[in-house]
Amino acid sequence: MTALSRRLVLGGAAAAAAGLPLVAQPVQAAPAKADPRALRDGLDYAVRKLRAVAPGITRFPEETKFEKWIYTDGGGWVGGFWPGLLWLAHLETKDPLFRRLAEESARRLAPRRTDLGTHDLGFLFYPSWVTAWRLTGNREWRDGAIQAADSLIRRYNAKGRFLRAWGHINDPGNAGRVIIDTMMNLDLLFFASKETGDSKYADIAVDHARTTARHFVRPDGSTPHVFDFDPATGAPVGPNTVQGYSPTSCWSRGQSWAIYGFTTVYRRTGQREFLDVATKLADHVLPYLRTDPVPIWDYRSPYAPNDIRDSSAGAITACGLLDLAKITGNARYRDTATTVLGAITDTCLTTRSTRAEAIVARGTRHRSAEGGIEVSLPYGDYYYVEALLRLFRPAELGAAIGL
Incomplete structure (x- = not known):
């Protein structure tokens, strides 16, 4: 029996013995068009939660344990989402408290500008420093973000025409490994x-x-998490996975990174090839989301639909679909995005907890490794609020994040 099946069986048995519902109960599909009032209430709740919790946070939230944030001092790969979330709260409220906290948090990322050990410099510096530049006009943020971009392009492999994912640029380990996340x-x-x-x-x-x-990108529009190349020649080796169920499955958060990322590349270049990829990726997930608007962690899990959810994948997907809807005029994308946001609002917010420090629950960080299951995640909170601002403050958000 695999680790995944053991957890499903043992977790279900423990829940049943305690008279509790299974954690992985499928989420019922929400109405095609979510109630705007409920979504507005979700955004208001997010702001209230941040106003209560943010003044006491001086590090970078990584995930929750027993509903309380646990932290990474240096930011890990998630460090940009906390200052980014505070910038979004400032955008919504104009409260100087959120601006002050966002600037303080973003400045703690300054040493990472020259980090040659990660491909995640976009995750670190776009929602934090690029947004700060756009909202404040302070060139400190602009120049620091460009410095981070200088560090990122040093990971470019000219033979294979890719940015390597993991490891220091001088470390031969993982030198040919590319992951779908890098699209972001x-x-x-x-x-x-x-x-x-x-x-x-x-x-x-x-x-x-x-x-x-x-x-x-497979013919059906699904994606693996990883693809390996020969780093010396750039020749393709083949698909793989770390966070998905298998090399042939479709990790839902990876698919969400791809939808959002390719849509953004089209927005920046105007090249139709990237819009075609983005719509192909989006069309692949629409049938899943009509049935289960809060996606399971891997769309091809053998335990579907009775497997662990990942609300963060839903929030990221909603952002990508809303952007696609704006670009293409396709109402299916907007309707699906609001359905997903409605389901997250109805079933995943921490509104019933008096101790929760995050906004959105039911996130999954690394199901395959049994890590961070049914937790809150800073990127889940960030993209949930971003998606809601796409609905309620599209012009202001567009100016802040470059839509």
Whole structure:
């Protein structure tokens, strides 16, 4: 019996013995169009929660344990989401408290600008420093984000035309490993090209997106988490996974990164090839989301639909679908996005807990490794609020994050 099946069986037995519902009960589909009042209440709740919790947080939330944030001092790969969330709260409220806390948190990321050990510099600096530049006009934030972009492009493999994912640039381990998540780091490079007038950043971003489209995107529009290349020659080796169920499955958060990321690349380049990929990726998940608007952690889990959910994948997907709807005028994307947000609002918010420090529950960080299951995640909170602001403050959010 695998670790996944043991957890499902043992967890279900324990819940049944305690007279509790199974954690992985399928979520019932929400109405095609969620109640705008409920979504507005969800945004108001997010602001209230942040107003109560944020003044006491001086590090970077990573995930929750027993509903309380646990932290990473250096930010890990998630460090940009907390200051980013505070910037979104400031955008919604204009409260100077949120601006002060966002700036204090973002500045704690300053040492990471020259980090050559991670591909996640876009996750770190786009929601924090790029948004700060757009909202304040302080060149400190702009220049720091460009410095982070300089660090990111050093991970470029010219033979394979990709940005390597994990490991220090001088470490041969994982030198040919590419992951779907990196699609979300490309917008930092487009920002750097626009600000500096130097096309080298955008050229690398486009190369990486084309490589990802060619090797990750299957004929049915699904994706694996990982694709490996020979780092010396750039030759493709094949698909793999770390966080998905298998190399042939479809990890839901990875698919959400892809939908959002390819839509953004189209927005930055205007090249139809990227819009075609984004719609193909989105069309693949629409049938799943009509049945279960809060997606399970892997769309091809053998335990579907009775498996663990990942609300963060739902929130990210909603953002991508709303952007696609805006670009294409396709109402299916907007209706599905609001359905997902309605289901998250109805079934995943922490409104019934007096001790919870996060906004959104039912997130899953790493199901395959039995890590961070049924927890809150900073990116789940961030993208939930971003998606709601796409609905309620589209012009202001667009100015803040470059829509």
